[in-house]
Every structure is written in structure tokens, then in C-alpha cells.
Amino acid sequence: MTTVQIEIGGERFPARFEAEAAPRTVAAIRRILPYEERIIHVRWSGEACWIPLGDLDFGLGYENATSHPAPGQFIIYPGGVSETEILFAYGPVAFASKAGPLAGNHFLTITEGLETLAKLGRETLWTGAKSIRLTAA
Template sequence: MTTIKITSGSFTFLAEAHPDAPNTLGAFLKLLPYRQKFIHVRWSGEGCWVPLGDYQLNEGGKPVGFENHTSHPSVGDILFYPGGYSETEIIMAYGPCNFSSKLGQLAGNHFLTITQGRENLRALGLKTLWEGAQDVLFELA
């Protein structure tokens, strides 16, 4: 099982790869180490997201489509939305979350689940809400 280390400020998390999203995971692994910024979600509830505009994640020369997708991530679930109705993004739930955009409900590929450090997810989410964008680093553990 592939383990990803996620660092944001003073918070460190370990996430396990979800086997039902092999194309998303394969393409994402090629980006590592991956540096971005988390911002707080606008419509989805309690989550942080990485807006990626019109970025296209590719695996095997083809754009990643939908696989293992959901609109209701659990705490610690990380989804990749390949774009279409809204911009491409990564979203991480730290509390109740209904993945949505200004155009309505979305579904993203569940490709990572935080297994260690979950007790700090709410603190990171609230820090992002009240203090603004937070640097985030995804790398192999």
C-alpha cells in the first residue's frame, strides 16, 4: 500500500492510497513531491481544497476521468475532481462535507484517506478558515 505524507504548517498527516482509484493515484504519484496551498472550501462545508483551474491530470497519456467518485467524503478523505462542470481541484474533508460548487453538487475521485494525524484535521481546517491559505506538501512517506 502506498503511503503519502502530507505536511501543512505544523501539522503532519499520513494517508493511504485508495486501490479503487488507480489512474488518479498513478498520475498523482508522478507529481510528487507536490507543493500547493490549501484554501477553505466555499460551498462544500468543512473542507480544504486546492483549486487547479483547467489543469488536466493524465495517466498513460489519457486524461484521468471518474473512478471511485463520491460527493460525500468522510473526515480524512481526499478527492480529486478532474474538472468538467467546475474547475479541477483536490478537496480534503475535515468535517461534514457535501462536495459542491457554485454550479451544484460534484463528485470527486476518492484516492487518499488520512490514517494518521486525523485528530489534527479540524485544527488545520479552522486555521485555514480563519487565517487563510496554508502551504501544503504531498510527498512519499
């Protein structure tokens, strides 16, 4: 399984796992699929939405880590300085928390529909949380 279907607020996006670059992270995410939650807009990082996961421990270290995910890229911060979280960029991002700059493992990339993703991200900023669902395609 290398593809994922992402649904955010009723919109669907095809995506691919970054299995070569982040094999342990992809394996951890595959174990929780299908995954359903709500996204909220980030507080510190720019044009992105996130899923706060508190002190959930996936047992991950860093692999394929970035502080500047591109639009459509999903990263997971494995915890430590700040809480565990999944973040996806819809525009420019400098991933950070109130404790300062962070890096997360890039594990998933949306392959189509980035213009719609940006619209959903801005809507989340102004109107609040949206549903998100990740399923194996």
C-alpha cells in the same frame, strides 16, 4: 509506494493511497510527487479545504467517486462543470460548486491525526491559506 506523508501548516499526517479503488487517479498523483501548494477553505462544500487547479487536465474520468468524502479523505475533481481541484475533508462535506453538486475521485486517506486535521481546517477558515506538501513515504 502506498504511503504518503502530508504536511499542512507544519503538521504531519501519514496517509495511504487508495490504489485498488482509484488506480488511474493514484497513478496521476504519484507522477506529480513531491507536490507543494497552498490550501484554502472551500466556499460551498462544508468542512473542507481545497487546492484550485484551474483547467489542469490529468486526463481522468471518474473512479471511486464520491460527493461526501469522510474526514481525512482526499478527492480530486477532474474538471468539466467546474475547475479541476483537490479537496480534503476535515468534517462533514457535501461536495459542490456554484454550478451545483459535484463528485470527485477518492484517492488518498489520512490514517492518523484527524483531530489535528480538524483544528487546521478551522484555522484555515479563519486565518487564511496554509502550505501543503505531499511526499512519498
